[in-house]
Amino acid sequence: MIQYILRRLLQIIPVFIGTTLLVYFMVFALPGDPIRALFGDRPPSEAVIAQLRQQYNLDQPFWVQYGLFLKNLFTFNLGVDFTGQPIAASLGRIFPVTVMLAVEALIIQTVFGVTFGLIAGLRKGRVFDATVLIASLVVIAIPTFVLGFVLQLLIGVQLGWAKPTVGATADWGNLILPATVLGLVSFAYVLRLTRASVIENMNADYVRTATAKGLSRPRVVVTHILRNSMIPVITYLGASLGGLMGGAIVTESIFNVPGVGQKLFQAVIRSEGPTVVAIVSVLVLVFVIANLLVDLLYAWLDPRIRYEN
Amino acid sequence: MTDNITPNRDTAPAQEPAKGAIVLEVRDLSVDFGVDKKWVPAAIGLNYEVRAGEVLAIVGESGSGKSASSMALLGLLPSNSRVSGSVRLSGKELLGSNAANIREVRGKDVAVIFQEPMTALNPVYTVGAQIVETVRLHNEVSPDQAKERALRMLELVELPDPEKAFKSYPHQLSGGQRQRAMIAQSLSCDPKLLIADEPTTALDVTVQAEILDLMRNLRNKLDSAIVLITHDMGVVADLADRIAVMRRGLIVETGTAEQVFRNPRHEYTQALLAAVPHLGQGGADDAAEVDVTAALAAATHAELESVDHADLVRRERENAAALATAAAERPQGEPVLELTDVAIEYPKQGRVPAFRAVEGANLVIYPGQVVGLVGESGSGKTTIGRAAVGLLPVAAGTMRVVGQDISAAKKNGKQLHHVRRHIGMVFQDPSSSLNPRLPIGESIGEPMFLAGEAKGSGLQKRIEALLDQVELPRSYRNRYPHELSGGQKQRVGIARALSLKPKLMVADEPTSALDVSVQAKVLELFQNLQKDLGFACLFVTHDLAVVDVLADRICVMQRGRIVEQGTRDQILRNPQEPYTQRLLAAVPLPDPEKQRERRELRAQLLASGVE
Numbered sequence: 001m002i003q004y005i006l007r008r009l010l011q012i013i014p015v016f017i018g019t020t021l022l023v024y025f026m027v028f029a030l031p032g033d034p035i036r037a038l039f040g041d042r043p044p045s046e047a048v049i050a051q052l053r054q055q056y057n058l059d060q061p062f063w064v065q066y067g068l069f070l071k072n073l074f075t076f077n078l079g080v081d082f083t084g085q086p087i088a089a090s091l092g093r094i095f096p097v098t099v100m101l102a103v104e105a106l107i108i109q110t111v112f113g114v115t116f117g118l119i120a121g122l123r124k125g126r127v128f129d130a131t132v133l134i135a136s137l138v139v140i141a142i143p144t145f146v147l148g149f150v151l152q153l154l155i156g157v158q159l160g161w162a163k164p165t166v167g168a169t170a171d172w173g174n175l176i177l178p179a180t181v182l183g184l185v186s187f188a189y190v191l192r193l194t195r196a197s198v199i200e201n202m203n204a205d206y207v208r209t210a211t212a213k214g215l216s217r218p219r220v221v222v223t224h225i226l227r228n229s230m231i232p233v234i235t236y237l238g239a240s241l242g243g244l245m246g247g248a249i250v251t252e253s254i255f256n257v258p259g260v261g262q263k264l265f266q267a268v269i270r271s272e273g274p275t276v277v278a279i280v281s282v283l284v285l286v287f288v289i290a291n292l293l294v295d296l297l298y299a300w301l302d303p304r305i306r307y308e309n
Numbered sequence: 310m311t312d313n314i315t316p317n318r319d320t321a322p323a324q325e326p327a328k329g330a331i332v333l334e335v336r337d338l339s340v341d342f343g344v345d346k347k348w349v350p351a352a353i354g355l356n357y358e359v360r361a362g363e364v365l366a367i368v369g370e371s372g373s374g375k376s377a378s379s380m381a382l383l384g385l386l387p388s389n390s391r392v393s394g395s396v397r398l399s400g401k402e403l404l405g406s407n408a409a410n411i412r413e414v415r416g417k418d419v420a421v422i423f424q425e426p427m428t429a430l431n432p433v434y435t436v437g438a439q440i441v442e443t444v445r446l447h448n449e450v451s452p453d454q455a456k457e458r459a460l461r462m463l464e465l466v467e468l469p470d471p472e473k474a475f476k477s478y479p480h481q482l483s484g485g486q487r488q489r490a491m492i493a494q495s496l497s498c499d500p501k502l503l504i505a506d507e508p509t510t511a512l513d514v515t516v517q518a519e520i521l522d523l524m525r526n527l528r529n530k531l532d533s534a535i536v537l538i539t540h541d542m543g544v545v546a547d548l549a550d551r552i553a554v555m556r557r558g559l560i561v562e563t564g565t566a567e568q569v570f571r572n573p574r575h576e577y578t579q580a581l582l583a584a585v586p587h588l589g590q591g592g593a594d595d596a597a598e599v600d601v602t603a604a605l606a607a608a609t610h611a612e613l614e615s616v617d618h619a620d621l622v623r624r625e626r627e628n629a630a631a632l633a634t635a636a637a638e639r640p641q642g643e644p645v646l647e648l649t650d651v652a653i654e655y656p657k658q659g660r661v662p663a664f665r666a667v668e669g670a671n672l673v674i675y676p677g678q679v680v681g682l683v684g685e686s687g688s689g690k691t692t693i694g695r696a697a698v699g700l701l702p703v704a705a706g707t708m709r710v711v712g713q714d715i716s717a718a719k720k721n722g723k724q725l726h727h728v729r730r731h732i733g734m735v736f737q738d739p740s741s742s743l744n745p746r747l748p749i750g751e752s753i754g755e756p757m758f759l760a761g762e763a764k765g766s767g768l769q770k771r772i773e774a775l776l777d778q779v780e781l782p783r784s785y786r787n788r789y790p791h792e793l794s795g796g797q798k799q800r801v802g803i804a805r806a807l808s809l810k811p812k813l814m815v816a817d818e819p820t821s822a823l824d825v826s827v828q829a830k831v832l833e834l835f836q837n838l839q840k841d842l843g844f845a846c847l848f849v850t851h852d853l854a855v856v857d858v859l860a861d862r863i864c865v866m867q868r869g870r871i872v873e874q875g876t877r878d879q880i881l882r883n884p885q886e887p888y889t890q891r892l893l894a895a896v897p898l899p900d901p902e903k904q905r906e907r908r909e910l911r912a913q914l915l916a917s918g919v920e
Contacts, residue, residue, distance in 0.1 A: 209491075
């Protein structure tokens with residue numbers, strides 16, 4: 001088992017180099033001069049531009065730039081961004097917010113998705129099931145920004161149940177609205193996945209055995225149907241965590257959440273290679289580790305899966 | 310019908326039949342299923358009762374309602390069903406009683422053993438946890454006491470290492486061990502009634518014999534009433550005191566085991582008994598019936614208490630005489646399939662190392678010969694079948710098919726492509742081996758079309774001819790597989806295999822998924838076709854009785870090796886290898902008296918230290 005975990009952790013190295021290289025190259029290949037773009041309509045003297053270029057290594061060829069980036073990274077010196085702020089400090093500011101948002105969204109989608117999916121699966125073909133299925137389809141079909149604005153207006157502004165925007169001080173309470181919006185799309189998938197899985201397991205032989213033993217329905221459902229049904233759902237949840245962290249740009253913009261999405265978006269617009277790659281690197285780490293955790297959880301849920309050498 | 314004296318069917322004659330109290334009394338039990346808003350009857354007006362210490366076998370083929378009616382006893386049917394009548398357990402009415410009462414009875418008074426030990430236990434909990442769950446549900450005991458009880462039960466069902474079994478997950482146990490664990494769980498609350506739904510169907514014969522032994526021992530020890538649901542007449546003969554024969558929802562005949570086997574009254578019972586292929590009966594033609602018990606007794610020098618000594622000597626002599634006069638082999642022509650010291654490996658996949666499934670196999674099939682390859686699961690019999698078609702690579706030795714050495718043939722290469730035109734293959738599961746989106750006519754015609762043998766109206770004519778050969782109506786050509794019954798689908802499979810007029814047919818358990826009466830018809834068809842067309846055949850099966858009907862030669866496989874081979878007479882009349890003897894002795898005979906002899910013989914074989 002430990003060997004398996006070590007092997008998986010070693011896999012991070014090639015994944016990390018591959019993604020950073022790719023992302024760095026894409027930023028490098030973006031059209032336009034990032035330094036000139038910084039100054040807008042009032043271009044500074046060529047000397048200033050040259051000096052700034054040198055400062056950010058932009059006068060070097062691609063491989064040197066990438067190499068210097070890696071060197072800085074491994075010496076824990078992420079440098080400063082184009083506004084002169086240390087990148088490490090801004091990462092330290094934005095990531096906790098995004099992690100909070102993603103975890104809250106994950107909890108919301110899991111709790112509601114699994115609960116509704118379970119009930120719908122157990123009542124397959126009845127009114128509740130049909131309603132939930134249609135509702136989930138509607139949720140999947142509506143774009144996030146529509147859903148976001150509607151909920152912001154309705155719950156945040158008109159009803160005043162939650163803060164419509166987050167602002168600089170993000171905490172669990174005022175992130176509830178963006179987390180709900182973020183979680184809603186995956187919620188629909190979790191629900192459908194749970195439902196399908198429950199329906200499949202409901203008719204399994206071992207469920208009949210459990211009933212024949214004399215177990216009450218709730219116990220059959222919780223200990224025998226639900227646990228076995230969670231196996232495919234867990235896989236999906238792990239994969240969706242990455243999406244929740246990195247793909248929250250729209251939601252973060254709507255609710256003005258100072259998180260990774262917004263920062264990444266701005267950095268891409270400004271062609272700020274180091275910032276983009278730094279953020280992406282952290283996201284890659286999160287993604288790989290989340291997947292490892294999912295696989296370990298998977299083996300715990302299903303003893304038939306064993307990671308041997 | 311209700312007052313049948315139950316003769317004791319055990320070897321010990323001293324034990325008098327203890328006629329127990331009636332445990333289960335079923336009156337006018339009917340089960341309907343709602344299909345497309347109509348009620349379809351699955352069981353109609355059933356009446357039977359079971360007494361303590363008695364085994365009632367409910368026998369029937371698929372769709373007879375035997376399982377549905379038994380599941381109805383405990384309310385285990387799906388929600389689209391309707392049950393009426395009366396089910397009394399020790400005088401207490403179960404039908405219509407409230408959910409809590411039924412739950413109280415389930416697992417405690419009435420326990421169930423299901424068919425598939427693979428899936429009947431929850432894969433994510435240990436065996437011990439599942440038994441403990443049952444024990445604690447019905448008894449107010451501490452976790453430690455429950456564990457102790459579970460361990461005792463695992464010991465009772467003769468698992469070699471109860472402690473280890475307790476901690477094992479179901480997938481870590483073999484099929485037989487899993488079924489033992491299932492039985493341990495069922496018995497953990499001392500049920501008055503045990504319902505065993507095809508308890509040995511998914512198991513190998515030797516394992517089946519062990520489980521049947523176990524159930525017989527338990528019956529004597531525990532004095533529970535047992536309802537045994539099965540389609541296997543051999544199992545019935547081995548275990549049942551009384552028999553109820555079901556067909557299309559009705560009980561057509563009930564009686565003691567003796568009565569039903571000796572003197573079946575209903576024509577369906579007679580047909581059912583006639584359809585059961587039993588080991589030693591021989592084929593439809595000249596092959597004489599073999600007294601396997603006598604053969605085994607002679608081969609192992611066994612003395613049987615249940616058979617008169619002089620009688621046994623006479624039977625052994627008859628057997629020896631028959632063996633002496635048995636037609637010697639007359640192999641003719643160039644071998645169609647020839648294996649010389651063949652080893653077959655499942656190739657390495659990623660981190661999973663290569664697995665050698667067959668080693669040192671020598672086997673020759675001459676034109677027109679049917680060779681039965683027999684073995685239990687994991688013996689490598691299917692592997693040889695697949696390698697003969699070039700689906701698995703030969704790791705060592707030489708394999709010649711229709712005159713060509715394919716041991717070194719490239720996967721999907723030209724040579725294999727050419728060789729495969731001379732081989733037909735029939736698969737085990739007729740449902741999944743036909744493309745569900747192709748009309749069966751196209752499935753049958755595809756090999757001919759791909760080989761460029763025929764097209765257009767020529768192809769259509771060939772398809773019609775093939776349908777005639779397998780005795781299916783020509784109009785079936787445009788039907789899809791799901792519109793056909795299992796037996797019909799397998800006929801289509803045979804027609805497809807025949808379409809290129811193969812020299813060699815590889816049949817992998819082609820009848821094991823079919824009901825006995827259907828199996829009998831398919832085997833008969835197969836035999837006739839083989840005689841008419843004269844193809845050679847490698848017939849892979851776990852069922853010795855089927856091989857006995859069909860094969861000229863029999864090869865017995867165990868753990869990847871062919872342990873014994875010879876003509877049918879040599880193997881059945883004079884089995885030399887201990888494994889072959891054990892295998893033959895494990896097959897239950899559909900005749901209570903003969904089965905008693907066989908059982909004693911088997912006990913001696915096992916006792917004499919044969920591994």
